[in-house]
Amino acid sequence: MSAFLSSPLALRRWGWLHKWSSLVCTLFMLLLCLTGLPLVFYHEIDHALGKHIEAPRMAADLPHLPADEIVRAARGHHAHLVPLYLFREEDDPDLWVVKMDTRPDTDETKARFSVIDARNGSVLGEPRFDEGFMHLMYRLHVDLFAGLAGRLFLGFMGLLLVLSLLSGVVLYAPFMRRLDFGEVRRRRSGRLWWLDMHNMLGIVTLTWALVIGATGVINTWADVILKVWQAEQIAALKVAAPAPLASARVGQVSIQSMVNAALRSEPGMAVATIAFPGTLLSSPSHFAVFLHGDTPLTSRLLKAVLVDPASGQVMETPPRPWYVSALLLSQPLHFGDYGGLPLKVLWALLDLITVVVLWSGLVLWWRKHRAAGSPKHAPDAVADVAGGRA
Amino acid sequence: MRTVRSVAAIFRWPLLIALLTLAGLLAALVGDDAWDAVSWALLSVPVALCGYFSFVRGRRQD
Structure with missing residues (x-):
């Protein structure tokens, strides 16, 4: 030696x-x-405490409402809040979790959640993730209540x-x-x-x-990594589409048609998350649709598709950079929730x-x-x- | 006095355990079902060795 x-x-x-x-x-x-x-x-603890929300049993393969209806249902109780994300429940594809807050660009610590049944738009629950023992454990583990x-x-x-x-x-x-x-x-x-x-x-x-x-x-670098990625994507979009991005207005094209456009661009993948414009996971003026595959690896390595809400068109974006892949793979390897x-x-x-x-x-x-x-x-x-x- | 070990001899077993652990961590990431089982088996190795060296082997020497 x-x-x-x-x-x-x-x-x-x-x-x-x-x-x-x-x-x-x-x-x-x-x-x-x-x-x-x-x-x-x-x-497991969530289940044991009876806090886990499950989709009621219905006939198999009932059609799902468009994403716009899911958002409408969630905002029924929270008209003053704006939607940030729609998460599809991994174990229960009939359920969507809608995350809402006062603005798209908050730190999301005070966000509210609604669990919506995609088959009939009923609100199954509004879980709180900002209180209780597990929240205390989470914050002590993640940021010591110091952001x-x-x-x-x-x-x-x-x-x-x-x-x-x-x-x-x-x-x-x-x-x-x-x-x-x-x-x-x-x-x-x-x-x-x-x-x-x-x-x-x-x-x-x-x-x-x-x-x-x-x-x-x-x-711990997740926020920084996502912001760098966002900046990179926006820079690439500006080169690709010289038209002013700010002209895009939400509401002209339905969310579901944007989701469909994203799905058409990546055949064989399924929707994991929809991020509204202005959030950490999207761009200031585009929706981001995150798609996943069906193997353990491709279900983690999400693919982001940006959609222009003015035209409903999928934007050409560069492939996911290595540092985002590193972040996406770091999550299961740290949490131990993949086996x-x-x-x-x-x-x-x-x-x-x-x-x-x-x-x-x-x-x-x-x-x-x-x-x-x-x-x-x-x-x-x-x-x-x-x-x-x- | 026992003989002095070489660095290679000292790190032979730790290196093998490191490789098994790494394979175990990756196996469940690559696939489901059988891959998960491979992962459980491989990650049981360091846990079982800790138990064995802490409780079983020492007691036998006493």
């Missing part, structure tokens, strides 16, 4: 990096692990986690020179047991933790193991810190091992 990784000086530096990157992020990571645990089972600043802060903590994982791998080698893989010394002293557990659990779950950490960081309940259970177990890794790291630091405070200076554990005294 090169001097960069294994000389006593290099190891001291890696030790410093591991200590400080971990110390700064550990408490936040413990919070993220604990709040993430119920979020993994969001769907974009909170997101980016947690993203930075995630970057520190990735640094601490990588530096931990470098430090793993000197600790393991005289140990078997997975060996946990439990008879010697408390400190050795904590150290071996930390190293063993850390190295075994390393890849999962790295993937969760990195995809979590990418998710049924067993995958969620594995996610929860790996999450709990990560809690032990974080906690044991904290214990090891605290004990060493206390020992270093005593008159006889305790030797640095890393330099100790590097010096061959393990």
Whole structure:
């Protein structure tokens, strides 16, 4: 191994990096692990609490109302609000969720939702996502109730986690020179047991933790990524269509005919989401129709089709950039919601193991810190091992 | 005193576990049904090893 990784000086530096990157992020990571645990089972908890809205049983294959009727039904109770998005329920294609707010360009934290039966336009429920235990878990996990600043802060903590994982791998080698893989010394002293557990659990779950950490960081950039994409698409539209975009007026062409135009442009795909003009997912003057395929991968890699509401024509837009694909794939890889309940259970177990890794790291630091405070200076554990005294 | 291990020997098992985990994470993304089952099996490996090293192997040595 090169001097960069294994000389006593290099190891001291890696030790410093591991200590400080971990110390700064550990408490936040413990919070993220604990709040993430119920979020993994969001769907199941929703069901168990009886909050999940299901479509009533009717004859199979009843035709759906046009999207315009769905919006009208949703706004029946909320005439003062404007629609932002129509989401089609993945597990229940007869249901649409309409998200409404006072303006299209709010931060959407106070948005209201209506669940509409697409077969008869009845309002099946108006779920609140801004209250209750799961909302508390969600906000603590996503933005600490501090909006974009909170997101980016947690993203930075995630970057520190990735640094601490990588530096931990470098430090793993000197600790393991005289140990078997997975060996946990439990008879010697408390400190050795904590150290071996930390190293063993850390190295075994390393890849999962790295993937969760990195995809979590990418998710914190979602707003930024979507805004950059939007700007890129608008710039491309301006080149393609020199006519002033602002001339487009909503309401001239029906929403359903725009959806149909989008579906015609991408045969074989189905509608996932319709975004109204001015929202984060559309452009200021176009509707965006998001289409998905039917395999696990194509159902995640949504295709955006912009439609001009003045003409009902599908706009030519450049293909989805790589950074949007990265965001779309980061979501399932972070949430663990792409392989049924067993995958969620594995996610929860790996999450709990990560809690032990974080906690044991904290214990090891605290004990060493206390020992270093005593008159006889305790030797640095890393330099100790590097010096061959393990 | 036990012999000093080489870096290759130290990282042999961690590398294999990393590859299995990565394959497990991707399997459920690629397909459904059988792919999901492959994913469950592969991601069970790190979880089971953590349990084994924490509780089973240590106890046997005592």
